[in-house]
Amino acid sequence: MHDVFDLTAAIVSKSLEEKNKAAEEKKTLREKLETASGEEVFKIMNLISFSNMDEFTAEARLHAQQSFRICMFSAISGFLIICVSVGFAIYFQLAGIEGLSSAYLGAVVGLITEAISAIFFSLYSKTTRQVNRLHDRLLGSQSAYSAVLVTSMLVDASERNAQLISLSNKMMARLEGLDRVS
Incomplete structure (x- = not known):
């Protein structure tokens, strides 16, 4: 059991590091953005955006680990109860004491606590699935976004427009598929 807590603590620590690293990277990029021009702005x-997603992923891991700890x-x-x-x-x-009602009451309290724990685990599982779905959508x-950026950098205007139309059609088809799954 001690190993589980050590592993959880290590995961939380790593997630905090990743979150802080992503926040620092985002801050540095925002400073660069102030002096950027042209295509550099899009890059x-x-x-x-990638830093935001890294920060989101780290934050989601932290929340998941904290929920798991509570569970x-x-x-x-x-x-234990x-x-x-x-x-x-x-x-x-064994002692012949006529006080079984308190022991039964304790057992009932323990069972209620286990039921609450099961509800926590269920909510944890559902939340984790929803966060994973959100991450996939992000x-x-x-x-x-990256595909549009790369396509917009094409030199030939007619080729760029054709690729943008093709890309738009593919994205719309994918969005329709995602809405059906949701």
């Missing part, structure tokens, strides 16, 4: 905007704490607490209650029940039974948007 820097694209890099800022684990709740599950372990419920399990049940174990203590069963221990008291066995002790009361990645798709980033790819589309």
